[in-house]
Amino acid sequence: MNAESNLDAADRALINHLQGGFPIVEEPFAEVAKHLDMDEEEVTRRLSDLLARGVLTRFGPMYHAERLGGGLTLAAMKVPDDDFDAVAEAVNAQPEVAHNYARDHAFNMWFVIATETPERIAGVIAEIETATGLTVHDMPKRREFFVGLRFEA
Amino acid sequence: MDMTETHQCVLAAVADGLPFSPSPYADIGRQVGVDEETVIAMLSDMLESGTIKRLGLVARHRELGYRANAMVVWDVADELVDAVGQRMGAVDFVTLCYRRTRRPPDWPYNLFSMIHGRDRATVLAQVDELTRLPGLTDVPRSVLFSSRRFKQRGARYARPPVPA
Numbered sequence: 001m002n003a004e005s006n007l008d009a010a011d012r013a014l015i016n017h018l019q020g021g022f023p024i025v026e027e028p029f030a031e032v033a034k035h036l037d038m039d040e041e042e043v044t045r046r047l048s049d050l051l052a053r054g055v056l057t058r059f060g061p062m063y064h065a066e067r068l069g070g071g072l073t074l075a076a077m078k079v080p081d082d083d084f085d086a087v088a089e090a091v092n093a094q095p096e097v098a099h100n101y102a103r104d105h106a107f108n109m110w111f112v113i114a115t116e117t118p119e120r121i122a123g124v125i126a127e128i129e130t131a132t133g134l135t136v137h138d139m140p141k142r143r144e145f146f147v148g149l150r151f152e153a
Numbered sequence: 154m155d156m157t158e159t160h161q162c163v164l165a166a167v168a169d170g171l172p173f174s175p176s177p178y179a180d181i182g183r184q185v186g187v188d189e190e191t192v193i194a195m196l197s198d199m200l201e202s203g204t205i206k207r208l209g210l211v212a213r214h215r216e217l218g219y220r221a222n223a224m225v226v227w228d229v230a231d232e233l234v235d236a237v238g239q240r241m242g243a244v245d246f247v248t249l250c251y252r253r254t255r256r257p258p259d260w261p262y263n264l265f266s267m268i269h270g271r272d273r274a275t276v277l278a279q280v281d282e283l284t285r286l287p288g289l290t291d292v293p294r295s296v297l298f299s300s301r302r303f304k305q306r307g308a309r310y311a312r313p314p315v316p317a
Contacts, residue, residue: 007217015212022209024196026189027175044173047210051170055216060170061196061205068156068164068204074253076260088303103224103297107260110224110297137256142263143235145250146242147206153217 007055007153010038014046015056015153022059071118073140075125076107077132084108090131096124107137154202159187163195164205171208219269221276221298225283226262228255228293234264237288241266244286246279262295273298 007015013036023031033040050056065072079087084102091097091111100111113124125136162185171177178196179189199205214222229237234252241264242250249267266283270276280296283289 015210015217018210019212020209021207022171024178024193024200024208026178026193028177029173029175040175048173050210053216055213057211057213058170059210060167060208061164061199062207062209062211063164064203064206067202074265078259092303100303101222101299102301102303103299105295105297107297110299137260139253139256139260139265141251141253143238143252145238145252146247147249153212 006053010036010042011046011050011055012153014038014043015050018047018059065114066118069117071113071115071121073113073121073138075111075113075128076137076139077109077134078106079109079132079134083132087132087134091128093131094124094128096120154198154204156204159185159191160195160199163187163192164199167196214269215302218271221268221270221273223268223270223273223276223280224297224299225266225268225280226295226297227264227266227289228261229264229288231263233288237286238264240286240288241283244283246270247283261293 014032017032017036022028025031027040029043030040033043036043038046047056047059051059063070077087077091087109088100088102091109092100094113096113096115098112098114100109102108103110113121115121115124121138121140125138128134128136163181166181166184172180174180176189178192182189182192185192196205196208200208227237238250238252241247246268247266248269249265251265252263253265255261255263268276268279270279276298277296280294284292284294
């Protein structure tokens with residue numbers, strides 16, 4: 001199913017508005033509703049629906065992992081084509097793997113590891129290497145220049 | 154900002170999402186055992202200090218029609234990479250931009266930028282545009298489109314996170 005085609009103008013307005021932030025006030029949904037000229041019940045109904053349909057992954061905070069004492073890194077592997085699905089399954093089975101994408105390159109599997117402590121990153125990498133028999137190339141962030149990650153719906 | 158135990162409890166209570174109720178912060182307060190005003194003050198603190206980057210929603214880009222997702226990587230001289238990264242991060246179609254550790258000899262690239270576009274042709278034209286930025290014209294680069302997404306979720310914490 002193509003979820004995109006099922007977004008109406010009000011869904012798009014809501015997504016665009018809330019990617020910029022959610023008010024921290026006593027009645028935040030009422031404030032959002034007022035801004036978008038909807039009623040409060042419509043805002044929460046549309047949000048629940050968008051989450052249920054998987055258009056949204058979450059409605060809540062985006063953390064700064066490092067400031068919370070956590071570890072965060074991007075890692076890549078060169079996976080032989082024939083093993084790709086089995087390796088993806090082994091990597092995704094790790095609860096600390098947050099995202100995993102196949103990409104067109106010799107380094108064809110890219111995933112984000114988010115852990116409770118920075119030390120735990122090495123442990124997750126070692127476990128993935130043991131489970132797959134492949135080398136995990138850790139590419140930690142040195143500096144952040146931009147993290148907007150907002151999409152016009 | 155110092156993260157108190159109460160900050161951590163508030164953070165843990167919102168980790169899986171805010172409740173869809175008329176006064177969600179009062180609900181969180183009841184769950185944690187503090188009043189609404191305290192929840193509002195603590196979340197505002199954490200937002201201001203950057204412990205929380207943003208409160209709001211996270212959309213799946215593919216579901217919004219952004220089917221071409223490219224990680225564009227560049228091998229920029231170490232002494233130039235910070236200036237070039239700042240320039241690149243300011244470009245409107247760049248959705249993320251980081252400097253990362255190189256892994257030579259296989260991986261010489263140290264500057265990573267993400268472009269999410271509706272189709273590959275548009276994204277490739279945008280990559281061309283980036284190559285015209287000062288410091289990026291003759292730099293080795295590679296464009297890695299994603300072909301499949303296996304997993305996408307926000308970073309979560311099983312228990313209240315420990316402050317740094």
